[in-house]
Amino acid sequence: MAILKCNELTKQYGSVCALDHISLTIEPGRIVGLLGPNGSGKTTLIKLANGLLTPSSGEILINGDKPGVESKRFISYLPDRTCIATWMTVKQLMDFYMDFYGDFDVDAARQMLSRLGIDEKQRVRQMSKGTREKVQLILVMSRKAGLYLLDEPIGGVDPATRDYILNTIIGNYNPEASVIISTHLIADVENVLDDVIFINCGQIVLTSSVDDIRENNGKSVDALFREVFKC
Amino acid sequence: MEWQFVDNAPIYSQIVQQMRLNIASGVLAPGERLRSVRDMAVEAGVNPNTMQRALAELERDGLVYSQRTSGRYVTEETSMIEETRKTIAKDYVKSFMESMNRLGYSSREIADIIEAFEKEDGAHGNLKM
Numbered sequence: 001m002a003i004l005k006c007n008e009l010t011k012q013y014g015s016v017c018a019l020d021h022i023s024l025t026i027e028p029g030r031i032v033g034l035l036g037p038n039g040s041g042k043t044t045l046i047k048l049a050n051g052l053l054t055p056s057s058g059e060i061l062i063n064g065d066k067p068g069v070e071s072k073r074f075i076s077y078l079p080d081r082t083c084i085a086t087w088m089t090v091k092q093l094m095d096f097y098m099d100f101y102g103d104f105d106v107d108a109a110r111q112m113l114s115r116l117g118i119d120e121k122q123r124v125r126q127m128s129k130g131t132r133e134k135v136q137l138i139l140v141m142s143r144k145a146g147l148y149l150l151d152e153p154i155g156g157v158d159p160a161t162r163d164y165i166l167n168t169i170i171g172n173y174n175p176e177a178s179v180i181i182s183t184h185l186i187a188d189v190e191n192v193l194d195d196v197i198f199i200n201c202g203q204i205v206l207t208s209s210v211d212d213i214r215e216n217n218g219k220s221v222d223a224l225f226r227e228v229f230k231c
Numbered sequence: 232m233e234w235q236f237v238d239n240a241p242i243y244s245q246i247v248q249q250m251r252l253n254i255a256s257g258v259l260a261p262g263e264r265l266r267s268v269r270d271m272a273v274e275a276g277v278n279p280n281t282m283q284r285a286l287a288e289l290e291r292d293g294l295v296y297s298q299r300t301s302g303r304y305v306t307e308e309t310s311m312i313e314e315t316r317k318t319i320a321k322d323y324v325k326s327f328m329e330s331m332n333r334l335g336y337s338s339r340e341i342a343d344i345i346e347a348f349e350k351e352d353g354a355h356g357n358l359k360m
Contacts, residue, residue, distance in 0.1 A: 167273050194280050210278075218240075220238035220239070
């Protein structure tokens with residue numbers, strides 16, 4: 001069964017149409033890039049999948065059901081901004097995640113923290129923007145979830161850490177789970193993606209496997225993106 | 232292993248090419264056990280499904296084989312490895328000849344150039360075909 005399915009999904013903010021009759025299906029075991037320029041509807045789509053927004057019309061289904069308690073158990077979500085309590089230490093955050101999520105693997109989290117040289121006793125407030133992002137991503141990736149929704153996961157971190165994070169995503173690979181990565185840093189992520197979804201002005205412009213794009217167009221996804229979204 | 236990818240071809244086919252080269256040149260020895268798909272994917276920085284697809288293609292061509300429980304191995308059939316080596320060499324020659332022809336050299340002249348090159352740089356050249 002599809003992990004995520006949208007049928008004619010539409011979201012309007014007043015008179016602004018953020019998503020316009022989107023239909024798509026994401027199968028298990030795929031790493032999918034949700035790619036589009038700023039304001040194209042990427043975050044809106046991810047928020048709808050999380051049940052943080054409700055559709056204006058159409059539907060979005062996670063494992064066949066509308067977003068709700070079950071889907072929150074199933075989805076591990078990285079928002080596009082800091083959502084962790086800044087007064088907590090990393091240790092407290094891990095306890096918090098363990099209380100909240102039965103699938104949180106504290107050993108995996110510890111391993112990644114030490115690899116990136118992050119002190120468990122440090123408070124989030126005292127951290128740089130990049131370190132906060134790392135901590136947040138480590139917490140999200142340490143869950144054994146069925147669907148990871150990562151909204152701009154690598155925007156604020158340095159290239160070496162970017163490589164480490166992408167390797168973590170590949171290394172934690174579970175054949176049953178899927179990952180959706182929204183980003184505009186395409187060149188950095190395209191080698192780890194199975195499929196891409198190009199989205200613009202609330203509409204899907206293209207869905208394809210990365211291999212097909214390279215085979216049929218003789219160019220990288222990054223190059224194709226620049227062509228499709230030329231300003 | 233050092234992996235390098237260009238933008239204008241599918242990643243999986245580039246992995247296949249590089250693996251073929253590594254097997255033909257002996258970087259991967261006959262009968263050598265390959266690491267897990269996940270490890271190889273992480274090393275190459277590619278999606279595990281992509282690595283899986285590349286290995287499946289190598290398996291179909293017979294250059295690697297899998298044993299149900301213990302993993303994947305490089306073929307032990309040296310004739311097949313030799314065959315691959317020849318095919319790759321032919322491709323190299325073909326693209327070399329095309330480049331030289333574009334420069335306006337005839338086959339005769341190319342042979343002379345190679346001979347002269349061998350004399351100059353013969354110490355580290357190994358151009359036997």
